[in-house]
Amino acid sequence: MLEKEPSVCEERNYNKLFRKFYEPATKYIYYKCGDFQQAEDIVQNVFIKLWKLCNTITYSKAKSYIYTACNNLFLNHVAHQKVKLKHQKTLTDNIDYESPDFIIEIDEFREKLKAAINTLSVKEREVFLLSRVEKKTYKEIAEITGLTVKAIERRMSIALRELRDILGKEIKV
Amino acid sequence: MAKNYIHDDTFLGRWIAGELSKDELKAFEQSEAFKQFEIINRESQLLVGPNVDTEAALLIVKQKLQTSSKTSKVKQLWYSIAVAAVLIISLGLYLTSNKTYTTAIGEKQTITLADGSVINLNANSSLSHKRFFWLNNKTVKLTGEAYFKIKKKGPFVVNTSKGDINVLGTEFNVKDRTQFEIKCYEGKIRFTKLNNIDTTKVFTLTKGSQILLDHNTIKEQTFKEDTPDWKTGISKFTDQPLSIVLEELTYLYPITFNINTIDTKRLFSGSFTHNNLENALQTTLIPMGITYQKAKDSHVIILSK
Numbered sequence: 001m002l003e004k005e006p007s008v009c010e011e012r013n014y015n016k017l018f019r020k021f022y023e024p025a026t027k028y029i030y031y032k033c034g035d036f037q038q039a040e041d042i043v044q045n046v047f048i049k050l051w052k053l054c055n056t057i058t059y060s061k062a063k064s065y066i067y068t069a070c071n072n073l074f075l076n077h078v079a080h081q082k083v084k085l086k087h088q089k090t091l092t093d094n095i096d097y098e099s100p101d102f103i104i105e106i107d108e109f110r111e112k113l114k115a116a117i118n119t120l121s122v123k124e125r126e127v128f129l130l131s132r133v134e135k136k137t138y139k140e141i142a143e144i145t146g147l148t149v150k151a152i153e154r155r156m157s158i159a160l161r162e163l164r165d166i167l168g169k170e171i172k173v
Numbered sequence: 174m175a176k177n178y179i180h181d182d183t184f185l186g187r188w189i190a191g192e193l194s195k196d197e198l199k200a201f202e203q204s205e206a207f208k209q210f211e212i213i214n215r216e217s218q219l220l221v222g223p224n225v226d227t228e229a230a231l232l233i234v235k236q237k238l239q240t241s242s243k244t245s246k247v248k249q250l251w252y253s254i255a256v257a258a259v260l261i262i263s264l265g266l267y268l269t270s271n272k273t274y275t276t277a278i279g280e281k282q283t284i285t286l287a288d289g290s291v292i293n294l295n296a297n298s299s300l301s302h303k304r305f306f307w308l309n310n311k312t313v314k315l316t317g318e319a320y321f322k323i324k325k326k327g328p329f330v331v332n333t334s335k336g337d338i339n340v341l342g343t344e345f346n347v348k349d350r351t352q353f354e355i356k357c358y359e360g361k362i363r364f365t366k367l368n369n370i371d372t373t374k375v376f377t378l379t380k381g382s383q384i385l386l387d388h389n390t391i392k393e394q395t396f397k398e399d400t401p402d403w404k405t406g407i408s409k410f411t412d413q414p415l416s417i418v419l420e421e422l423t424y425l426y427p428i429t430f431n432i433n434t435i436d437t438k439r440l441f442s443g444s445f446t447h448n449n450l451e452n453a454l455q456t457t458l459i460p461m462g463i464t465y466q467k468a469k470d471s472h473v474i475i476l477s478k
Contacts, residue, residue, distance in 0.1 A: 015231065023225040036223050040230060047234050055248065085220045113216050131189060132217040138190055153186030160185040161178065163213050164206060171209045 009054035034081030273301035353386035
């Protein structure tokens with residue numbers, strides 16, 4: 001299998017990488033910093049660097065380069081703002097919440113959930129959102145963040161416990 | 174066991190990933206907190222993040238990149254070095270390069286040099302000299318034939334295949350073809366003959382004197398005309414072998430001769446014009462008793478008795 005790797009310097013391949021990783025990387029940085037404009041700037045700068053260094057980065061290494069560079073750039077922007085999340089428009093409202101269990105209306109609960117997510121520390125918030133909103137596996141999250149799967153499991157556990165501490169009283173058991 | 178989610182710091186994370194053992198899961202599902210965790214998990218998965226316009230971002234990045242090059246710094250450095258080297262070498266080559274004037278068959282050219290000297294270049298000839306700093310060392314190289322009118326400003330040298338001509342303000346004609354001939358029309362020149370065997374020989378020519386090189390021996394003669402006939406659009410010959418006459422014709426007209434059995438050592442006296450091939454052929458060939466015809470390819474002239 002001596003198939004030659006596609007060159008990042010070829011615009012076709014670069015565009016492919018861009019279309020594949022720009023969105024997830026931008027969302028990831030957004031979940032960290034809560035400033036969408038800043039997230040876009042960071043990721044765009046990373047892709048500009050990727051093009052300039054296209055000779056030194058192989059196609060298969062591009063993904064980890066992109067996320068590592070995003071992380072490094074983010075360290076210089078540690079502003080921690082609230083993440084704005086929306087609920088899906090098409091909610092499957094037939095979820096059986098057994099109405100009596102809820103003290104408050106579901107809409108109100110959802111607003112509180114978003115607020116509660118914003119009280120998490122950045123470390124837990126980014127892991128929680130990558131897993132629950134972006135539906136990424138722990139392995140993928142580990143690649144993105146540079147952490148071990150074990151660390152992801154811990155952060156996920158902390159996040160869930162904290163969310164329950166805040167929201168638990170809203171859900172009657 | 175029931176409070177695993179509190180004591181085990183990876184328990185809830187493993188639950189989300191579906192990695193709890195059956196027993197762990199069973200115990201967890203019966204705990205009072207399970208339903209709360211389940212609802213938080215379920216509701217969280219209904220959330221969506223921001224809208225990302227990838228194509229717009231790609232355009233922005235491309236625009237930003239257009240103002241910067243795509244090569245790495247190291248490559249850029251090498252590239253700059255290479256460009257600089259090429260520039261320096263080319264500049265060097267350019268500064269030491271020659272300027273060459275060449276005339277085609279039947280073409281004549283007048284060249285004025287930087288010191289005001291005027292050179293008339295006959296057909297099928299070329300003259301070259303250094304492009305720069307020529308005034309410090311006025312040397313020109315000639316092949317073919319040219320008439321020189323040199324301004325009196327320091328030494329002036331003409332290189333030919335047979336030797337160098339040193340000049341100090343004068344007018345002379347140099348013919349360096351099959352025949353080699355220098356005619357001095359004005360002032361004084363010195364010809365230094367190249368000779369691989371003997372020591373070089375020096376000849377001085379004044380107005381009205383000429384030298385002919387014949388089989389490596391120099392014949393010194395005198396002549397009467399004030400200007401070389403080729404400049405007036407005529408080639409004149411006095412007792413010259415026919416081969417020389419035919420050669421001269423091929424310089425002035427785009428033709429070649431098919432000589433067949435013609436004896437070209439026979440001597441010819443006469444002239445031909447430079448602006449009419451038919452005329453030139455008649456005046457040179459008919460007196461010699463030679464008939465000629467043009468081949469299909471009209472550049473070839475077939476001679477016969």
